[in-house]
Structures are given as structure tokens and as C-alpha cells.
Amino acid sequence: MKTLQVLETAYRATVEEQDDTIVWLTHAMQGAGGEFGLLLTGNAVCYAVQGQRAPALKLGAWTQSHAADLGADVAALAAKGVPVHAIEEDLEERGLLDARLLEALTIVPRARLPQLFDEYPRIWKW
Amino acid sequence: MTIALTFALMDAPFENSRTVTMFRVIEAALEAGHDVNVFAYEGAVALPFAKQAPHANAVHGRDAATENHPLPRAWIESLLALAAARGRRLDWVNCGLCVDERGVAEAIAGVRRGTPADFWKMSLESRNTLTAGTR
Numbered sequence: 001m002k003t004l005q006v007l008e009t010a011y012r013a014t015v016e017e018q019d020d021t022i023v024w025l026t027h028a029m030q031g032a033g034g035e036f037g038l039l040l041t042g043n044a045v046c047y048a049v050q051g052q053r054a055p056a057l058k059l060g061a062w063t064q065s066h067a068a069d070l071g072a073d074v075a076a077l078a079a080k081g082v083p084v085h086a087i088e089e090d091l092e093e094r095g096l097l098d099a100r101l102l103e104a105l106t107i108v109p110r111a112r113l114p115q116l117f118d119e120y121p122r123i124w125k126w
Numbered sequence: 127m128t129i130a131l132t133f134a135l136m137d138a139p140f141e142n143s144r145t146v147t148m149f150r151v152i153e154a155a156l157e158a159g160h161d162v163n164v165f166a167y168e169g170a171v172a173l174p175f176a177k178q179a180p181h182a183n184a185v186h187g188r189d190a191a192t193e194n195h196p197l198p199r200a201w202i203e204s205l206l207a208l209a210a211a212r213g214r215r216l217d218w219v220n221c222g223l224c225v226d227e228r229g230v231a232e233a234i235a236g237v238r239r240g241t242p243a244d245f246w247k248m249s250l251e252s253r254n255t256l257t258a259g260t261r
Contacts, residue, residue, distance in 0.1 A: 001250065009261050013168070021136075021168055022259065025242050032243035122249075124134075126259030 002035045004120035010043035014068040015057055020047065022126045023073050030080055037120060038077060039108070040086040045094065047074045048086050048102045071102070078104040085116060128214070130161040132252040134245060136260040138169025139198045144258050145173070149201050151256070152216075156208050161215040163252060165245035168260065171220040173198040174237040175230040199234050206236040219244045 007022050014020055026036050040047055050071045056064040078084045085106045091097050097107075108116055117123055133152060137145050155162050166173060180195040182188065202218065209216035219240035225231050231239075249255040 003249075009259060012260065025167065025245075028242035029246040032241075032246045034246045122255065124255065124257040126136075126257060 001122060002037065002120045003122040003124060004037045004039055004117065006039045006041060006123060006125045007044040007047075008042040009126065010046055011070075014054070014070065015064075018064075018066050018068050019073055020068070020070055023047070023070070023077065026077060026082065027073070027080075030077070030082060036077075037083040037085065038074070039116070040074075040084070041090055043094075045086045045090045045096060047071065048084070048091070048105050049096060050075065050100045050102055075102055075104075078102060087113075128159065128161050130163060130215075130248075130252040131155050132163040132165065132245075132248045132255040134165045134167060134255065134257040134259075135170035135173065136168045136258060139173050139175075139178070141169070142260075145170070145198070148256075148258050149198075149205065152205060153208065156205065156212055156214050156216065159212065159214065162209065162217070163248035164216070164218045165240070165242075165248060166218065166220045166224075167242075167245075168221070168224050169228075171224045172228055172230045174202045174218065174220065174233040175199060176232045176234050202237070203234055217248070219248070 005022060005026050026038060030036055047070045052071045053069060054067045056067040074084060083106060084102060084104060085108045088107045088109045091107065133148055135145065135148055152162050176199060178197045178199045180190050180193065180197060182190040183193045186193060206216050218237045220233060220237055222239040222241060225239060
């Protein structure tokens with residue numbers, strides 16, 4: 001059963017988890033046989049920007065080995081066949097329409113969301 | 127036919143009223159005769175942590191017994207008992223990796239360890255799934 005993951009909260013716990021928890025959850029459930037789409041809204045549209053990279057955290061003598069790579073994590077979802085969408089107005093508000101975005105990204109005007117939702121029997125908002 | 131409902135919780139205990147709201151919805155679902163699945167993800171895996179302890183509250187002027195401080199683990203125990211009394215199933219699954227990260231493996235009885243695959247399977251077997259992500 002197709003499920004649309006609607007992700008709005010962004011960059012929450014990404015240092016500690018070395019990923020986004022909902023993008024990770026989607027990877028895990030896709031691997032378990034699920035069929036998903038991902039809709040990036042609000043600040044989460046930033047995840048569609050390719051080439052972004054947080055520096056590894058360093059606290060005293062402790063240095064993080066692997067910082068989160070959110071653009072790559074979302075691109076990996078797309079490579080697994082997960083359709084990735086982002087709301088056009090949210091990209092525009094943040095000046096990202098001309099940024100280097102995920103090649104497979106579908107940009108959806110807010111007015112077309114009802115048609116997108118119609119494609120998914122289940123919609124989970126995070 | 128019994129209808130199953132699945133809930134995904136994410137917020138850590140003592141942080142957000144969404145958790146209380148979800149617990150009330152779960153109670154209502156059980157009272158209405160539904161089986162309930164819960165997938166606790168991230169901070170929510172500490173909700174059934176067995177070592178949660180009540181405390182006195184000097185500001186309130188009450189000792190520990192009188193204060194009777196609410197503990198999420200006690201709420202879950204109560205919901206598990208409610209499910210049993212109604213002949214329904216409350217299947218609470220804690221994300222195992224999230225448990226390990228937080229060191230909260232000591233959960234109350236009736237809580238089991240699982241993975242996102244359990245969440246996916248529970249959702250497939252349910253009439254509907256309600257998610258409450260951390261914001």
C-alpha cells in the first residue's frame with residue numbers, strides 16, 4: 001500500500017543521529033517491503049539541495065566520524081524508487097528554486113497537492 | 127470483526143502534550159473495542175522506561191505520595207491493563223536502536239523490542255495509522 005511521508009520538521013537531531021530520523025525510517029521501511037513517496041514541505045525542502053554537507057562535530061578531543069549528509073540520503077531514497085516531491089512555494093520562499101536540487105525531484109505547486117494526495121491511500125505527516 | 131489501529135509516537139516523556147493527547151486517543155480506541163498497535167520511535171522509547179520515579183514537590187508543598195507525580199510508564203501499564211480487561215490487544219513496540227542509543231532497555235512488562243519493519247507490518251494490518259512526529 002503506497003504511503004506518502006510528509007516531512008516538515010528539518011535538521012532536528014541530525015547531528016546526534018547522523019541523518020534525519022524520518023528519512024532514515026523511510027529507508028528502513030522501504031527495505032522491509034514498503035512502498036513510499038516523500039513530500040518535503042516547510043524547512044524540509046532544504047533536504048532537496050544537493051552538495052550540502054554539515055561539518056563533523058568536534059567537542060574537545062571527541063570528533064564525529066560521519067556527519068549527516070541529508071542531500072545524499074534523500075538522493076539515495078530516490079535511487080531506490082521513492083518519488084521525492086517538494087512544495088514549490090516553500091522552495092521559492094527560501095530562494096532555492098535556482099539551487100542545485102535533486103535531479104529526480106518533482107516540484108509541486110501547493111494547489112496541486114490534492115492530486116498528489118489522491119495518488120496515495122495513506123498519508124503520514126511528520 | 128475487530129478493527130486494529132496503529133499509532134506512531136516520537137516525543138520523549140515530560141516534553142510535549144501531544145503524548146498525552148495520543149494516550150487519550152489510544153484509551154478511547156481501546157474503550158471502543160479496537161486492538162491497538164504502538165510504535166515508539168526516537169525519544170518515545172523512554173515512555174515505558176521502568177526506572178521513571180515519582181518525586182515530592184516543594185513548590186506545590188506536597189510529599190511524593192501526595193503529589194502522585196504522573197509517570198508515562200504508569201499510564202502505559204494502565205492502558206495495557208485496560209486492553210486486557212476489555213479483551214483487546216495493545217501491542218507496544220519500542221524501536222530497538224532508539225532504545226540502545228538512550229540506554230532505556232529496562233522497560234515495563236508488556237513492551238517489546240522491534241524495528242521499523244514491525245511498524246510497517248502493523249500498519250498494513252491496521253485500518254488506519256496515526257503518526258505524531260516530534261516538531
